[in-house]
Amino acid sequence: MSEEEKAEITKIGVVGAGAWGTALAQQSANAGCDVTLWAREDEVVTSINERHENELFLQGVPLAKQIKATNDLAAMGSMDFIFMVVPAQFVRNVLSDLKQYISENAVIVLCAKGIEQSTGKLMTEVVAEILPKSPLVVLSGPTFAHEVAKGLPSAVTVASKYQRVARRLSDAIGLPTFRPYASRDVVGAEIGGALKNVFAIACGITTGRKMGENARAALITRSLSEMVRFGERYGAERATMMGLCGLGDLILTCSSPQSRNMSLGIAIGEGKTGEEIMSGRRTVAEGFHTSSILAKICKDEELDLPIIMAVNAILHEGKDIDTAIMDLLNRPFVDEIENKN
Structure with a gap:
């Protein structure tokens, strides 16, 4: 791989190493991205880095060896895209902790599905409150984590008011077996x-x-x-x-x-x-x-x-x-x- 090709590799950080976060890390790695996966649990970090499997949340699925797991949010600081895949009720707290490490140019890819119980706010509203200048994409669709991680055919919506950003993300993580469809309807x-x-x-x-x-x-x-x-x-x-x-x-x-x-x-x-x-x-x-x-x-x-x-x-x-x-x-x-x- 040439130095020019290396420079073009998209850096993706996945915050949340449950089944879906791990599957998205696997998909991104299979598409050729440089992937760092943040997990709260030390045993998940060890399992992924040493045995290339998330034995706690995605057991039985071999993971790409280039996926790097960490429990240090500071590792997200150099990422082009940051996938937020923690449960919806934890998005606000994790984003607040993450804010100090990331640049305004980093694109937040919202993958959590829910409404904040304490405020009634949509996740997009929560992200806008904490990171008002960060470009935002919503990734959602009919996907079971095990099937995506195994490379079975799937399709998702990638929604953003910045269509250039949505298409850049689609180009980075899309494969024939993982088809992103762009939309402007974020809400x-x-x-x-x-x-x-x-x-x-x-x-x-x-x-x-x-x-x-x-x-x-x-x-x-x-x-x-x-x-x-x-x-x-x-x-x-x-x-x-x-x-x-x-x-x-x-x-x-x-x-x-x-x-x-x-x-x-x-x-x-x-x-x-x-x-x-x-x-x-x-x-x-x-x-x-x-x-x-x-x-x-x-x-x-x-x-x-x-x-x-x-x-x-x-x-x-x-x-x-x-x-x-x-x-x-x-x-x-x-x-x-x-x-x-």
Whole structure:
């Protein structure tokens, strides 16, 4: 490799070494980028650097040897792109710690899917508060970490108001088996990723209650309607909700127990409580936290999103599951497509 080619190598820092962060590090390394992966846990750093595997969060997937793991945030200081892949409720604190090390030219790639529980703010709003001058990209779409890390075909939305930045990122990490599609609708890309987690819990509950495939298909479709309604409140484009980061992610997350949120819902549907399930997990089901703040936003904004309200009532208000289901089924019959005239 020539010195000129070396100079052109994109430096990518991934903050958060859970399954998805590790998969994105693997994808970036396979695309030829120089990758540094930050992990909070010392055992994860050791596992990746010495055995080239994240034995804690992505067991059984051999990782590219050029991935360097660290628990020092200062290592992010020279990166071209910084992927934020920590759980949504930790984004603010980690970004605040990271701020002192990075330049204003570093592009923040937001990969966390959720809404801040304490403030009701979107992750893009949190990033803008802490790093107001940093270019921002939202990366979201229908992706299971194990499949991306193994190089199975996937596609994602890469959204930014700076299309040049979005395309530079796509060129850096894209491969035939990992296809980034550019978008300008940053808010829409984020909302799709946040809300689908709550709907996946709902689908899991119906699966755990053995309500059948018809019920799940209807629930996914009505969930999309709620996603569009919520997104339009924030200025998101309807077309974005129909794309990879909306409908695509919704279908994937609501259709397989591989989804942490759906598997949480299945366990709840089978009779376990949300608290006991969450306490026994090392990984985070973002929808558990997002549901409560979404319900508050719906009340404050007078948004009619009954599926979200039902999930919150089951998870956080102690409502009986069968009562919540019957309340949904007994809602008045209405037109499928809302008439805005």
